[in-house]
Amino acid sequence: MTEILLEAGAIVKDFPLGRGHVLRAVDQVSFKLMKGEILGLVGESGSGKSTLARILARLLPQTEGAVWFDNEQLGGVSGARFARMPARRDIQMVFQDPLASLNPRWRAAEIIGDPIRRLGTAEEKQRMRAMIEEAAERSGLPPALLNSFPHQLSGGQRARVDIARAIVLRPKLLILDEPTSALDASLQAHVVRTLMRLRSDLDLTYIFVTHDLNLLRLISDRILVMQKGKLVEQGPARQIFEAPQEAYTKELIAAIPVLGQRRVDRSGRQTA
Numbered sequence: 001m002t003e004i005l006l007e008a009g010a011i012v013k014d015f016p017l018g019r020g021h022v023l024r025a026v027d028q029v030s031f032k033l034m035k036g037e038i039l040g041l042v043g044e045s046g047s048g049k050s051t052l053a054r055i056l057a058r059l060l061p062q063t064e065g066a067v068w069f070d071n072e073q074l075g076g077v078s079g080a081r082f083a084r085m086p087a088r089r090d091i092q093m094v095f096q097d098p099l100a101s102l103n104p105r106w107r108a109a110e111i112i113g114d115p116i117r118r119l120g121t122a123e124e125k126q127r128m129r130a131m132i133e134e135a136a137e138r139s140g141l142p143p144a145l146l147n148s149f150p151h152q153l154s155g156g157q158r159a160r161v162d163i164a165r166a167i168v169l170r171p172k173l174l175i176l177d178e179p180t181s182a183l184d185a186s187l188q189a190h191v192v193r194t195l196m197r198l199r200s201d202l203d204l205t206y207i208f209v210t211h212d213l214n215l216l217r218l219i220s221d222r223i224l225v226m227q228k229g230k231l232v233e234q235g236p237a238r239q240i241f242e243a244p245q246e247a248y249t250k251e252l253i254a255a256i257p258v259l260g261q262r263r264v265d266r267s268g269r270q271t272a
Helices: 049-056 108-119 122-126 128-139 155-167 185-202 213-219 237-242 247-254
Strands: 004-018 021-034 038-042 064-069 091-094 173-177 205-210 222-227 230-236
Touching (some): 021 049, 021 064, 021 205, 038 049, 038 213, 049 091, 049 173, 049 205, 091 155, 108 128, 108 155, 122 128, 128 155, 128 185, 155 185, 185 213, 222 237, 222 247, 230 237, 230 247, 237 247
Parallel strands (some): 021 230, 038 222, 091 173, 173 205
Antiparallel strands (some): 004 021, 004 064, 222 230
16 A cells, blocks of 8 residues: 655645735645655646645645644644654755755855755764765766855756755655756756656655646656645546646646647656
C-alpha cells in the first residue's frame, strides 16, 4: 500500500484588505500526496497555487484547516516549534526566481550550506564542505562556481544553486514553485532532467507548481487544478488530459500551444 507523505485538510488562507474586507486566496483545499509521487499543481495567475505551496512549505500560516506531514500535524505549530521538528528539514522549496531567493552577498557555497548551519546535526556541520560539494555536483553546478556570487552566475546556474540548497539535507519533499519559468527552453530541459534524476537518486517526492501543462502532462503522476483559490479538479495526469470533467480544466487544456511548441519528456529531453 502506498504511504501518504502529506495531507492537506480544508486549507483556507485569507489576506486582510482593511475595513473588514479579506481576500480569500485559498478556499477549502484538501488533497493527499503519496510518497514518491510527482503531484502537479496548475492554474492561472491568481489561482492560489503559489500561496498554497507556501502554506505547505510552512512559509505562510493557513487561516483555517490542517496540514499533516509524515503523520505529524503541522498546522498551527509555532515557528519556533516547527524549527525543531524533523519536518523542518524534510520539506524544502525551490523558488521561481533564484536571483530573488538567493542572498546576493553570499557565495554559492555559503548559500548551499545555509540549511546545514541552521538545521544540521553536529556531525553534518563538521562535514559541511563535503556535503556542499556533493549537493552541487548532484545539481549539475561545477565546483569552480562555488565561490561565485549570484550576480556572477547565469540563470541556469542560479537555478542549480537553488536546487542544491534544497537537497543538501536530503529532504523527503521538494515543493517546486515554477522552477523553470525564468529559463529558456534549452535550460528548462536541462533543469527538468536534473530534477528527474534527483527524484530517482534521492527517493524524493515532488509538488510541482507550474502553468506549463505540457510539462505536467509528461512528468506528473497526478494533477490538481486550481481556480480562484478552489481545487476544481484532481486526478491521474492521463485522466485529466484525456477526459477532463470541469469546464475550466477543458479551457486550460484547449489553450495549450501545439504548433512549434517544444516540450520535455520525463527525462528532460526536448521533443517536437
